[in-house]
Amino acid sequence: MQRGFNTFDLPKDIRPLHVESQEAGVRVQWSDNAHESFYPWEFINSYLKADRVESESLQVEYFGADGNSEAEQWPPSVRSKDVESNETAAIGQLTAFIRRFGFSFIKDVPYETGEATEKLLEKIAFIRHTHYGGFYDFIPDLALADTAYTNLALAAHTDTTYFSDPAGLQAFHLLSHTDDTVKDGKISLGGQSLLVDGFYAASILRDEDPKAFEILSRVKLPWHASGNEGITIAPDKLYPVLEVDEKTGALHRVRWNNDDRGVVPFDSEYSPQEWYDAARKWDAILRRKSVEYWFQLTPGSLLVFDNWRVLHGRSAFTGVRRMCGGYINRDDFMSRWRNTNYPREEILRRVVG
Ligand SMILES: [Fe+2]
Structure with missing residues (x-):
């Protein structure tokens, strides 16, 4: 669009006066005799295909307890030094892994402090601030009124279900794990980490109990964060547990954290009892051994995952x-x-429409 020109200033009855097909595209002379447009064939073809942002999907590959047998390497990972030597290629690979599998590790990250982790995350994009702060570096502290700050076991959940726009990515890096009471290091400190592919779990629910899937995708619920004095966060509207793309029917986003959930509405097309029955089935699938991917976080290994798809949890641990x-x-x-995986032209074709 020509700069300084407002489409909406044009007369309402303006129409094409002359249309000429050319080798590179189509030229249009408009009836006000003042404006001319040129549409490249590439644009016209892309527009006619309606291949726009809502269909921007990648081949999503599920993972379960044993990972993904089709993956070239498991678990998906890139190296910290590769981000330094060729940032575009390494971040391209990292973000493509996250799009495809739901998560990736970055290996060999310095762990004396959190500084290298923070810098690496900023190579993806700026770190989002919330009421808890921005980049965090913590040891358990219950004063912060959130289960993440304890050493209790946490069932698989997604974070920030109480935002209109829940966090897209979440990252964890275990910098150290010590226990002064353990002398020889033979006692397990616990604290295994858990990831569950919510898209995989939802596909199982859809196969085994389509009605339960429908209920969880249609009943819209309140979510909130109000455990901290002076803070009450709730999304702009009610959201279902499973958000489905209206056009394609594909699962788009998972919201699942029982601690942040409000009251199940009584005025929905399904009763609270029906919702709870469906939620019990979903919860049971999330706890199946076959979908739980357990691993031990270790210093140097930074985990980055898609919080709209992958649920996380952990077992209880001792020590600090x-x-x-x-x-x-x-x-x-x-x-x-x-921008790290596709040429600019292709990206613009996708997002501009
Ligand atoms: Fe969490």
Whole structure:
């Protein structure tokens, strides 16, 4: 569009006066005799295909307890030094892994402090601030009124279900895990980490109990964060547990954290009892051994995952863990993924429409 020109200033009855097909595209002379447009064939073809942003999907590959047998390497990972030597290629690979499998590790990250982790995350996009702060580096502290700050076991959940736009990516890096009462290091400190592919779990639910899938995708619920004095966060509207793309029917986003959930509405097309029956089935699938991917976080290994798809949890642990990490917005992550994996022309074709 020509700069300084407002489409809406044109007369309402303006129409094409002369249309000429050319080798590179179509030229249109408009009836006000003042304006001319040129549409390249590439644009016209893309527009006619309607291959726009809602169909921007990648081949999503599920993972379960044993990972993904089709993957060239498991678990997916890139190296910290590769990000330094060729940032575009390494971040391209990292973000493509996250799009495809739902998560990736970055290996060999310095762990004396959280500084290297923070810098690496900023290579994806800026770190999102919330009421808890931005980049975090913490040891358990219940004063912060969130289960993440304890050493209790945590069932698989997604974070920030109480935002209109939940965090797109989440990252964890275990900087250290010590226990002064353990002398020889033979006693397990616990604290295994858990990831569950929510898209895989939802596909199982859809196969085994389509009605339960429908209920969880149609009943819209309140979500909230109000455990901290002076803070009450709730999304702009009610959201279902499973958000489905209206056009394609594909699962788009999972919201699942029972601690942040409000009251199941009584005025929905399904009763609270029906919702609870469906939620019990979903919860039972999430706890199946076959979908739980367990692993031990170790210093040097930074985990980055898609919080709209992958649920996380952990087993209880003893001792003191120092953990750092942060959130990144979904839109900024997607922008980075596009721009490190595809040529500019193709990206514009996709997002402009
Ligand atoms: Fe969490």
